[in-house]
Amino acid sequence: MRIGLVVDSACDLPKSFLDSHDIAILPITVRIDDAEQIDYRDPRVTLDFLRSHVAERGANAETLPFTVEQIRDLFLQRLIIDYDYVFCMTITRTRSPIYENAQQASFAILNEYRAIRAAAGNATPFALRVVDTQNLFSAQGILPVEAVRLRAAGEGAAKIRARLEHLAMHTHGYLIPRDLYYIRTRARMKGDRSVSLFSAALGTALDIKPVLHGYRGDTGPVAKIKGFEPAAQKMFEFAGARVRAGLMTPTLTLCYGGELDEMRALPGYTQLREICAEQNVEVFESVMSLTGMVNVGKGAVVVGFAAEPHRFE
Template sequence: MEIGLVVDAACDLPPAFLAERGVEVLPIGIRLGERQLQDVRDPERTAAFYRERLDRRTELHAQSHPLDPAAVEATLLERWATRYDHLVCMTITSARSPIYAHATRAALTVGTRAREKRRAEGLPLRWGATVINSRSMFAGQAVLAWEAVRLREAGATLGELELRLRALAERIHTYLVADDLYFVLHRAARKGDRSVNWASYALGNLLDVKPILHCHRDTTGPVAKARGFDAGVRRVFDNVLAEAGRGLEVPCVCVSYAGALDRLEQMPGFAAFRAELEAAGHTVLVSQMSKTGAVNVGVGSLCVAFAAAQHRFS
């Protein structure tokens, strides 16, 4: 059975990893003022988005919106119905986006048309799609997808892969430090995120206090505050290293940054953070945050994710 792995465009995996390991991308629509475009994790377009600062700091200027169920169905049918025998689609947390609901609906309705298309090309008629809620976002989705790739390459059966991914989604921890709380206050709130209110926004601006946000099992909220962006990032790094020392569920840590990656490379503590993880045998995947992520949490945000059975921020 040829198993296809699909992520939505909010999943922060490096473009080279997506291409080399055969991970497909479900687009997400973005409105930038009067412009409509799609986020498909294209590296050149993503780099241009940050380089040209296409997103502006105005509340109504930009908004992401997922494909509707009919558009998802058409994408599954046109791109992957004949290429794969079964799709495993991993989506951003259902608490922040209807992508999971739309993809699930499409997976239930596309089967007959997919089989007709396969019959016309002389392929076996058996075809299906599984949709898995990552219960996480951005770099957190990437951890789940990394494990899906590992399992597929190891020859896991579809049943084994589905069972493992659903269990792993319960153990993914994603941390985010936003450089500009305006985006989280105004835009992420539209996606159901209430982690920053007007009081914390005003205090943050006055004292340069940055909340450290934690996403786990579909719930996002603040777990700590730091005086300044770099201090918040260091606290996240320290917590990840401590958890890695106790043992991660999978040997992979994913990091994404909403901006040029050379800024990430220059952040205090990042080089040591990556070196320590790699020395311990962990894969560290670094990616630009998707345009979808950036329009919701703001340019300059940092996201770090891993999977652990037992974890508490300290």
């Protein structure tokens, strides 16, 4: 059985990994005033955006995910011919309509694929599964990395499906933003009042940085630390402790809203990489997607892994 994998462009994994494993992308369009940029997970495009004057207006950007019709067309034009079973792994449904759009598209796809496959000389059934990763950014990457491993090991669709759905319930993402005002503006643009003006002003004045935890579709603060670098160091040290305690997959993912050398220079980063090497945990680091950066601001850092429930300490 030919198994295909699909992610959306908010999934922060290296482009080289996505390309080498033929992982298809559901792109997200970023619109700022009259300018539009389609996010195809190209780090060069993302960094060019970051350096341009457009980035200064990023807080007012609008993100437009693939519609039901666009997802349907992608599958019917390519994926139903190339594969027999496809896993489509999306950003958490609580933060984006991509999951629901993919679910709706799946009904049309499964109703229309037979004639197209038959014309291509394939009369066997086609199936797909839309999986909510229940997380954001680099934490989304845990599932596709595991899917690649299972596919390479020759596992069947049923086992891969069960494993991905189990991991989605145990994936943790930790994020530290640099600019609370930016986070507040983006939240208000999307109708989210969780970051008040007072807390943003106070946090900025005192240089307090929250550590946000993404887990099972919810995102909320688990710590407040003075200074971005001390906060990053604390998060990296915590991630290292979780690696030593044992992860559910040998994978740790990282993304950064800027040049990766800036992230690599943060305190605690080198030690985290050393711990991962000691524990045979593979590290995937990538420039944060354009979609991610317009939502959480430049300079944000995220770490993701799958583990049993725990507390940030």
